[in-house]
Amino acid sequence: MDSKPLVSVRGVGKSFGPTRALHDVSFDFHPGEIFAMVGANGAGKSTLIKIICGYYAPDQGEIFIDGEPARFSTPQEAYQKGIQTVHQIINQGVVQNMTVAENLALADLLAADGGFFHRPKAVKRRAAEIAAKMDLGYLDLDAPVEELAQSDRQMIAIARALASNPKLLILDEPTSSLSDKEAERLFTTLFKLRDMGVSILYVSHRLHEIERIADRVGVIRDGVRGGILAKPFKVKEIVTAMVGELEGRAAGRKTTAVARSTPRLELVDLEVEPGSPPLNLSVYPGEILGITGLIGAGKSELAKVLFGVNRAHAGEVRVNGVPVVHGSVRDAIKAGIFMVPEDRSNTAVIPDFSIRKNITLPFLDRFSSLGGLLDHGGERREAERMVRAMGVKCHSESSDIAELSGGNQQKVIVARWLSQDFNVLILDEPYQGVDIKSRHDINRYLTENRGERSIIVMAADLDEVLEVADRVVVFNNGAIAGEQPYESLDRARLLHWTTQSPEDLRVERSS
Known part of the structure; x- marks a missing residue:
């Protein structure tokens, strides 16, 4: 791509004890693109996301933001650099015993001056602004989040992430709990953000979804970068990149003759x-x-x-x-x-x-x-x-x-x-x-x-x-x-x- 990347990871590696989760992984995330990342369960996608958003420190490699090296000790430091993440586990993205308004305006509530805690009308006003951007006006801002459906909790976490005007927005399985209508609303918002120059890292197992919305696809296999696909691509190409090609039968494999008797x-x-x-x-x-x-x-x-x-x-x-x-x-x-x-x-x-x-x-x-x-x-x-x-x-x-x-x-x-x-x-x-x-x-x-x-x-x-x-x-x-x-x-x-x-x-x- 012609533009310089907003965020880059270079040679990133991470181990947990003797288990190597990532090895020498490098990706660039450019402004104005939806970059989809795919891989089988355990391939290393979530580990890479947690490194980018400051949850883990890499054992090797570097992260660059606007061409400058960055190293995060906490997710808050990554957030302050413009990296916003909506994680796969929905309840990690909301505070269940707080109201919808408080969850939507959570960043303002946590601001250094703390004044928002004593201005409930300002909290609701800010929450209404955030909700409007994702067409969430149907939600009762005074309702406790713990009473909402999982799909509504997911939309709240996404709406709050978008409100921070991130440089890199990371969405990990964002449609896993959304209806088709809600997913369409999300895609419309993502296209608008892309056109505004936001870089979006999109992780999903729904490959037909990726075929439709992604500009590029990065593949991780067994903790190693498996390649990059650029538009146009089809689901079959993504799957082939994920699982590889098989040359004949697996080496040395012998199967056991199974008698078709009464099924077990x-x-x-x-x-x-x-x-x-x-x-x-x-x-x-x-x-x-x-x-x-x-x-x-x-x-x-x-x-x-x-x-x-x-x-x-x-x-x-x-x-x-x-x-x-x-x-x-x-x-x-x-x-x-x-x-x-x-x-x-x-x-x-x-x-x-x-x-x-x-x-x-x-x-x-x-x-x-x-x-x-x-x-x-x-x-x-x-x-x-x-x-x-x-x-x-x-x-x-x-x-x-x-x-x-x-x-x-x-x-x-x-x-x-x-x-x-x-x-x-x-x-x-x-x-x-x-x-x-x-x-x-x-x-x-x-x-x-x-x-x-x-x-x-x-x-x-x-x-x-x-x-x-x-x-x-x-x-x-x-x-x-x-x-x-x-x-x-x-x-x-x-x-x-x-x-x-x-x-x-x-x-x-x-x-």
Whole structure:
């Protein structure tokens, strides 16, 4: 581009313990452009954003603003330099026990003179001005934010960010909770800001959205810059840049012949939620099924239904040919359906527990005697067995799990569910924040120890699925767009199914 960048990152690197989150990443953000950043879960997008906005300090590299080096100790320092961020977690962008007006005028309330706190009319007047720019006049300025819908909270955070007249506006998944109408209103505002010379860094998994609004696309893969795409581009090109090209089959991969006997798991007209398309799918004994698709395609929603976190709207789940109804995680575990969830930190790891307790916790009844006493020796031996089998790097099974790297924590969570017999094991984005060696270790154990059990690996990164799956199913907009056995894999066809628009997908399914 002809213009000089407003903000640049040069050679940025960041590690968390032994895990390398970013390595030598460089991007330029120019005035008057919407720069979209894409990458699979765990690719490093959020880490880079947090470095730019002052939440993390980089281990290597520099940030430049208007050509001058800048180093931030706090997000406030980045804000003062004109970098404004709306983070993905909506409730981090609002103060829930404050009113709409106070949230919209929060920057003024926090100003050095503090006079705004004693001028409620001025607060409401300023809030009304900010709300008007985003057509939020329908909101009650006196209402507590905690009473609002998630989409309204998101719009408040965005409106407040825009009110600061930022040089670089960073939006991390800004439409994740917005309706189509609200998203359109946001896009109209972003186009106006772009025309005014604002630089916008836009992160989203909705690639059709990016195809429409972005001027350039930057790709991050496994913590490394994967390339830049400039307009015009299509969704398929973005996906190819994200997941790479596959030259034939993965080196050395051999799949296991799976007998099409009674399915270990069968979905019959299963509707995950109201309005979602019915799913019909079978997973066979000894099969590793890979389910891929873009983030938001419906993989995690299916996983939560199968594991009893959410209830299905309609249809049937069968295990070994027998219909099962589970309204809770406990019911799913009794049916032999286990899951490694997507969000390891918040829904899997118990940070105050030892490695042993993290492995055995769901199955303590199996280590208990008739009198209810816990067999500590049996529990310890089982944890030691799984630690050795999974190659967990630790001092001992009694060490705190918080001492481990992300990859080794993930091995412990996988070990938790592999330690006991099961019918179906679901792994939802199991490689997030996991180094390549840990990923290979997990896949090796899954492949060598599957037996007659069924395993489902869900990942947006196609390469991660292809490394371990016997068969690949593509999800798109909540529906099964197609499937292929590994032996006759057609990468182009998989990408086609992945990148179809919802409208084209409906037409193809109906033809």
